[in-house]
Every structure is written in C-alpha cells, then in structure tokens.
Amino acid sequence: DAGITQSPRHKVTETGTPVTLRCHQTENHRYMYWYRQDPGHGLRLIHYSYGVKDTDKGEVSDGYSVSRSKTEDFLLTLESATSSQTSVYFCAISSSGQGAAGELFFGEGSRLTVL
Amino acid sequence: SQKIEQNSEALNIQEGKTATLTCNYTNYSPAYLQWYRQDPGRGPVFLLLIRENEKEKRKERLKVTFDTTLKQSLFHITASQPADSATYLCALDMDGANNLFFGTGTRLTVIP
Numbered sequence: 067d068a069g070i071t072q073s074p075r076h077k078v079t080e081t082g083t084p085v086t087l088r089c090h091q092t093e094n095h096r097y098m099y100w101y102r103q104d105p106g107h108g109l110r111l112i113h114y115s116y117g118v119k120d121t122d123k124g125e126v127s128d129g130y131s132v133s134r135s136k137t138e139d140f141l142l143t144l145e146s147a148t149s150s151q152t153s154v155y156f157c158a159i160s161s162s163g164q165g166a167a168g169e170l171f172f173g174e175g176s177r178l179t180v181l
Numbered sequence: 182s183q184k185i186e187q188n189s190e191a192l193n194i195q196e197g198k199t200a201t202l203t204c205n206y207t208n209y210s211p212a213y214l215q216w217y218r219q220d221p222g223r224g225p226v227f228l229l230l231i232r233e234n235e236k237e238k239r240k241e242r243l244k245v246t247f248d249t250t251l252k253q254s255l256f257h258i259t260a261s262q263p264a265d266s267a268t269y270l271c272a273l274d275m276d277g278a279n280n281l282f283f284g285t286g287t288r289l290t291v292i293p
Contacts, residue, residue, distance in 0.1 A: 099280075108185075108270065109225070109283040124280060156224050169215065170281060172224030 069093050072157050072173040080181050085144040087176050089157030091137075097160040098140040099124075099170065100132060102153040109156065115140055147180045154178075184208065187271060187284040194261055195292055202256040202287045204271030211273040214247055214254050215281065219268045228269075229256075261291045 069092030079085055089098060100112040101124075111124030113132040121132050129151060131143045144151055155176045162168020188203035204214070213232045217225035231238045231247045231254065238245045244257040258265050268288045272281040 101283075106285060108285040109272075111280055111282070114280060125282070158224075169227035169230060170217075170225075171227070174224050175222075 070157060070159055070171060070173040072155075072176045074176060075174065076177045078179045078181065079147055081148055082146050085147050085178065085180075087142045087155055087157075087178070089140045089142070089173060091140075091159050093159060093161075093171070094137060095159040095161045095171075096137075097162070097168075098134065099158040099160070100130075100140065100142045101156045101158060102126065102151075103156060103175075104153050112142065112155075144178075147178075149180050152178060152180045185271065185273060185282055185284040187269075187287045189287055190285070191288045191290070193290045193292060196261060196263060198261055200258040200261050200265070200289055200291070202269050202271075202289065204254040204256070204284055206252050206273055209273070209275050210249065211275060213274060214245075215272045216243075216245060216254075216256050217270040217272060217283075219270060219286065225270055258289075261289075263291045263293050266290050 071090045073088045097116055099114040101109045103109045110126045112126055112130050113124050115121045115134040118134055133141045157173040158170040160168045160170050184207045186205045194200045215230045216228045218228055219225040229240055229245045231245045233249050242259045246255045268286040270283050270286045272283045275282040
C-alpha cells in the first residue's frame with residue numbers, strides 16, 4: 067500500500083470553526099490532491115499541488131484553502147466550516163501529472179461532520 | 182459542462198457470471214480513462230488505465246474497453262466472485278492535467 071496517512075480520520079465540529087485536515091505521504095510523490103466524496107456527486111477535486119508551495123484550485127475550491135510547505139505534507143483548511151462541508155475527504159498522491167497519465171493512490175479518508 | 186455517467190447505481194449478479202459496468206462521458210475527449218474499486222469506508226484503489234488509442238485492456242479477470250466514438254468505456258469482470266462486491270468508479274482526465282473527474286460509481290453485488 068502507498069504510504070499515505072490522513073488525520074484526523076473523524077472529526078465533528080461546529081459551524082464557523084476552523085478545521086485543518088492533514089495528508090502525509092512517505093512516497094516522495096510530487097503531486098497531491100484533495101477530493102471530497104458525497105452521495106450523488108462522487109469524488110470532486112478541491113485543490114491539488116504539483117510541488118512544494120505550488121497549488122491550484124479544483125472543481126469545488128470555494129471555502130477551502132491548502133498549503134504545502136514540504137513534499138510530504140498537504141494541508142486542507144476550512145477557514146470557517148459550514149454544514150455543506152460535511153463530507154468524506156480523501157487525499158491522493160501521484161507520481162505523474164500535468165498531462166501524464168498516472169494512477170492515483172488514495173488515503174483512507176477523513177470523515178468531517180459540521181453541526 | 183463535462184459529465185460522466187455510470188450506467189446504474191447498483192448491479193446484482195450471480196457468482197460466476199460476467200459483470201459489465203458502463204461509463205459514458207460527454208463534452209470532452211479524454212486521452213485516457215481509469216477504473217477504481219472502492220470498498221465501504223475505504224479509499225478508492227486503482228485497477229486499470231486505458232488510453233484513447235487502446236481499444237481494450239485486460240488484467241487477470243478484468244477487461245476494459247474504450248470507445249472514443251461512442252464516448253463510452255465498458256468494464257467487465259469475468260467469473261465474478263463475492264469478493265468482487267464493491268463500488269467501481271470510472272475517472273477521466275477532463276482538463277489535460279491529470280486532474281481526474283470521477284463518476285458517481287456503480288455498486289456491484291455478487292450473489293453466491
């Protein structure tokens with residue numbers, strides 16, 4: 067299994083509070099991604115990173131920010147959580163990107179509930 | 182806008198039969214398409230990748246076809262087993278940057 071660890075795995079928080087999810091990899095892969103998965107919508111890309119300090123927006127980036135200060139860590143922050151951000155969040159890594167076909171390796175997910 | 186549709190939300194099949202799952206897409210011509218398996222409470226796991234110039238790809242009991250004219254991929258599991266029960270997701274690079282867009286998945290149940 068690819069070395070990807072997400073933390074926390076489960077979190078319950080209240081509307082308006084900040085939340086940070088962490089993704090840690092031991093594979094030294096260049097590309098890292100944050101997806102959310104909701105019933106009826108499938109997996110949707112939030113943000114991705116193609117290197118240290120290099121990030122870009124995905125399909126559903128509003129309300130989220132990311133940071134990547136080291137190759138191994140990719141943080142997803144909800145500055146002020148809303149109930150619509152209740153979801154399961156998946157981190158993924160890839161050795162390929164930017165037009166090069168490559169498989170994604172996913173973490174186990176972080177289930178976030180915003181009350 | 183881009184759209185990816187997987188034929189049905191759920192598919193039940195008898196053990197030993199061939200399961201066929203469908204992935205249709207619109208408004209884009211992806212260079213490749215991927216299939217993933219997801220078990221409850223787990224992250225998706227990569228199964229197969231097929232490129233636009235490949236008509237068919239096989240891996241053990243799995244077979245994927247890719248018809249760029251029909252904008253469709255078929256995913257087959259032959260000699261299905263109860264252990265094949267899972268949700269199967271298709272994914273396409275819809276913006277040329279290996280940012281995968283996923284279908285909502287088909288939940289396959291193989292009945293012993």
